[in-house]
Amino acid sequence: MNEKAPANPSRLPSLPRMRLSEKGARRMTIGVLLAPVIVVILLLFMGGLITGFLRSLGYFPLIGLNDFNFDAYLSIFTDNGFIRSFVLTFHIAFTSTVIASILAIASAMLLRPAFRGKRFVQFIFSLNLTIPHLVGAVGVLYLFSGSGLVSRLATGAGLIDAPAEFPALVFDPWAIGIIIQYVWKEIPFIGVIVLAILLSVGEDYESVARSLGANRWQAFRHVTLPLVMPGVVSASVIVFAFTFGAFEIPWLLGATFPKALPVLAFESYTDVDLAARPQAMAMAMVIAFMSSLMILAYMKLSRRYIRS
Amino acid sequence: MTQVKLSGLTKRFDEKSEPAVDRLDIEIESGKLTALLGPSGCGKTTTMKMIAGLLRPTDGDILFDGSSIVGIAPEDRGAVMVFQNYLLFPYMSVADNIGFGLKMRGVSRSEIRTRVRDMLDLVQMPGFEERRPKQLSGGQQQRIALARALIVQPNVLLLDEPLSNLDAHLRDEMRELISGIQTELGITTVFVTHDQEEAVVLADKIALLFEGRLQQFDVPDAFYETPGTVDIAKFFGGTNFIPGRCEDGRITTAIGRFRAPHTAVDRGEAVLSIRPEAVELGGGGGNSVRGRIRSHVYVGRYARFRVMIGEVEIEVITDPGQVKKLSDGDEVSVRFDPDKIWILGPAADGKDGRADSDSARQPAG
Incomplete structure (x- = not known):
C-alpha cells in the first residue's frame, strides 16, 4: 500500500x-x-x-502487614463512633452548602440592580474571599463561644443572666459554629459566581416572563433560578466537597464527640499504635468515595431540577 | 379588542439628559397594526416597554380602552411583548416555552398540551414540541416566540423589531405570517421598526419618532405623498428639496416657477419636494424646465439619473428604457407633475424640530 x-x-x-x-x-x-x-x-x-x-486493605509491608483484607473497613463500619462521625460530617457539608447557596443567591439578587455605593458594597461582600478559613474560625471563637463577645453582650443587655447560659454554638454536637464559619466563608464564593451570571444574562428573560403573565416570584422561580442554577451547582459542588473533607475547622470548632470524619481519620493516623493506620486509611477512602458519590448525586438532582 | 392611548407619555432615564421619550400623544386603534418607526435611539423600544409595563413612565399616561394602566403590574395588563432577540428560555423545550404563560396562570397540563399544538399549527411548525431552542433557526425561534405570546390571548401584542434579525426571504415569510395572524385574530398590535419599508408594508398606521418626539402619525402613503417636514420626507427616501416662496398654489424657486396645488403652507418661505420617481424626463409640457444630465446608473428594474437644473441637482428615477435614449451631458426637459409636487414648510435650522413638526403635522394628520 x-x-x-x-x-x-x-x-x-x-x-x-x-x-x-x-x-x-x-x-x-x-x-x-x-x-x-x-x-x-x-x-x-x-x-x-x-x-x-x-x-x-491492610497492605503495609513496612510494619510487616502483607495480606489483603477488609478488616479495617469491617472495624470502622461496625464502630458506632465512626457512623456518628459520618452522619455529622454529612450534616456539616450539606447544611453549610444549602444555607450558603440560598443566602448567596439572595445576596446576588440584591446586588444586581444599580444603586449608589454598589462598588463599595460589592467590595465588602467579596472581601472575605481573601481571608483564610483559620482566621474565620478564630473569629467564630471570639464571637460565639461561651465567653465570646456575643455571649457577653447578651449578658450585658440582660438577655441572659450569665455567660454560661449562652447556648452552645461552638464545640457543640450540632456543629453550629462550624456551619456558621463555612456559611460565612462560602456565601461570597457562590455569590460572586451567581452575580456574574445574573449580570451577563441580563433582565430581559424575566421581562419576557413578566410580560407573559408571571408575577415576580414566578419569574424568579421559573426563569431566574433555572438560569443561575448551573453556576450554583458547580460552585456548591466545590463547597460540598471541600466542607466534607476539610480538617482544620472541625478540628478547631468541633465537639470532642462525635468528631468530623477528617479529624477522626487524622487522629487514627497519628495514633501511636501503627495498627490503627489501615483504619485511618479506610476512613480517608470513605471520605473520598462519599465526596465523589455525593457530588454525583447532587449534580443529577440539580439537573433534574433545572429540567422541570 | 383594545384601544391604546398614549397621553403626554414621557420617559427620562436621568434628570440631566434629554428625555428618551418626550410627550408622546398617540391613539392606537383597536384591532389594527401600528408601527412605531424611527432611527435607532429614537425611543421606540422604550415606548413599547412602557406599554408592556417593563418600564415606568416619568410622566404622562397610558390608557387601555380609556382606563389608565400605569399602576398595573406587567403580568396583569394583557399586553405581551415579543423581544427582538426572541429570548426563548434556553433550558425549556419548545412546548414548555409556548406553554409558559398558561402554566403561570395555572392552566391544566392537558389543556396546555392541546393549546400548544394549536399554536404550533398557527405558526406553521407542527411537531416541534420536543425540540430545544438551540436546535432552531432564527426564523423558527421567532415563530415560537410569537406562539408563546399569542397563546395567552393578549389584548395588545407588542413586537420589537420582529423582522430585523431575519435574512431577506425569511423576512417576507415572517411578514406574511404576522400580517395573516394579525388579520385573523384581530389583536391590537404595535410593532417597532427602524426600516420604513417594513413599516409601510405591514402597518395600518405609522407613528414616526425622531429623538423621542412624534413627528407624524398617519397612514403609510401619507409619508410619501404628504410628509410633514423635510426630515420626514428624507427618512422615507425623498431626495429632491428646492427652497422657494409660495403663493396662491404656485412656488417660485431658483430654477423657475411651478404650479403646485398641494401644499402644507399657504404662503411665504417654503420647500418644493418631489419624489425622484415622480419627475418626468424628456416629456415637456407645463411645469417643465430645461436640465442637463450629469450622470446615470442602470439598476435593472429602474434607472437613476442625476440632472442639473441651473445650480440645483435633482435625482430622477425612470424606467430602465430611458438609458438608451439619454446619455450624460444631454440637455433634457424635466417635468414636475403639479399633482406630485408637495410644498413643505421651510427646513428647521436648529436641532429642535418641535416647532416645525407641530405646524407641519396639521395638514398631514
Whole structure:
C-alpha cells in the first residue's frame, strides 16, 4: 500500500491517511504539552489514592502487614463512633452548602440592580474571599463561644443572666459554629459566581416572563433560578466537597464527640499504635468515595431540577 | 379588542439628559397594526416597554380602552411583548416555552398540551414540541416566540423589531405570517421598526419618532405623498428639496416657477419636494424646465439619473428604457407633475424640530 501511494499521488485514498497522521500528530502535541500536569496529578493524587487504598486493605509491608483484607473497613463500619462521625460530617457539608447557596443567591439578587455605593458594597461582600478559613474560625471563637463577645453582650443587655447560659454554638454536637464559619466563608464564593451570571444574562428573560403573565416570584422561580442554577451547582459542588473533607475547622470548632470524619481519620493516623493506620486509611477512602458519590448525586438532582 | 392611548407619555432615564421619550400623544386603534418607526435611539423600544409595563413612565399616561394602566403590574395588563432577540428560555423545550404563560396562570397540563399544538399549527411548525431552542433557526425561534405570546390571548401584542434579525426571504415569510395572524385574530398590535419599508408594508398606521418626539402619525402613503417636514420626507427616501416662496398654489424657486396645488403652507418661505420617481424626463409640457444630465446608473428594474437644473441637482428615477435614449451631458426637459409636487414648510435650522413638526403635522394628520 505504502509503495503504491506515491505512484498515484492524486488518488483519493492517500488523503484520509494523511489526515489521520496529522490528527495523530496533533494529539501527540497536546499530550506532550499536558504531560507535566498529568504527571503531577497521577503521582500526587492518584499515587496517594492508590497507596492509601492499598494500606486501607491492610497492605503495609513496612510494619510487616502483607495480606489483603477488609478488616479495617469491617472495624470502622461496625464502630458506632465512626457512623456518628459520618452522619455529622454529612450534616456539616450539606447544611453549610444549602444555607450558603440560598443566602448567596439572595445576596446576588440584591446586588444586581444599580444603586449608589454598589462598588463599595460589592467590595465588602467579596472581601472575605481573601481571608483564610483559620482566621474565620478564630473569629467564630471570639464571637460565639461561651465567653465570646456575643455571649457577653447578651449578658450585658440582660438577655441572659450569665455567660454560661449562652447556648452552645461552638464545640457543640450540632456543629453550629462550624456551619456558621463555612456559611460565612462560602456565601461570597457562590455569590460572586451567581452575580456574574445574573449580570451577563441580563433582565430581559424575566421581562419576557413578566410580560407573559408571571408575577415576580414566578419569574424568579421559573426563569431566574433555572438560569443561575448551573453556576450554583458547580460552585456548591466545590463547597460540598471541600466542607466534607476539610480538617482544620472541625478540628478547631468541633465537639470532642462525635468528631468530623477528617479529624477522626487524622487522629487514627497519628495514633501511636501503627495498627490503627489501615483504619485511618479506610476512613480517608470513605471520605473520598462519599465526596465523589455525593457530588454525583447532587449534580443529577440539580439537573433534574433545572429540567422541570 | 383594545384601544391604546398614549397621553403626554414621557420617559427620562436621568434628570440631566434629554428625555428618551418626550410627550408622546398617540391613539392606537383597536384591532389594527401600528408601527412605531424611527432611527435607532429614537425611543421606540422604550415606548413599547412602557406599554408592556417593563418600564415606568416619568410622566404622562397610558390608557387601555380609556382606563389608565400605569399602576398595573406587567403580568396583569394583557399586553405581551415579543423581544427582538426572541429570548426563548434556553433550558425549556419548545412546548414548555409556548406553554409558559398558561402554566403561570395555572392552566391544566392537558389543556396546555392541546393549546400548544394549536399554536404550533398557527405558526406553521407542527411537531416541534420536543425540540430545544438551540436546535432552531432564527426564523423558527421567532415563530415560537410569537406562539408563546399569542397563546395567552393578549389584548395588545407588542413586537420589537420582529423582522430585523431575519435574512431577506425569511423576512417576507415572517411578514406574511404576522400580517395573516394579525388579520385573523384581530389583536391590537404595535410593532417597532427602524426600516420604513417594513413599516409601510405591514402597518395600518405609522407613528414616526425622531429623538423621542412624534413627528407624524398617519397612514403609510401619507409619508410619501404628504410628509410633514423635510426630515420626514428624507427618512422615507425623498431626495429632491428646492427652497422657494409660495403663493396662491404656485412656488417660485431658483430654477423657475411651478404650479403646485398641494401644499402644507399657504404662503411665504417654503420647500418644493418631489419624489425622484415622480419627475418626468424628456416629456415637456407645463411645469417643465430645461436640465442637463450629469450622470446615470442602470439598476435593472429602474434607472437613476442625476440632472442639473441651473445650480440645483435633482435625482430622477425612470424606467430602465430611458438609458438608451439619454446619455450624460444631454440637455433634457424635466417635468414636475403639479399633482406630485408637495410644498413643505421651510427646513428647521436648529436641532429642535418641535416647532416645525407641530405646524407641519396639521395638514398631514
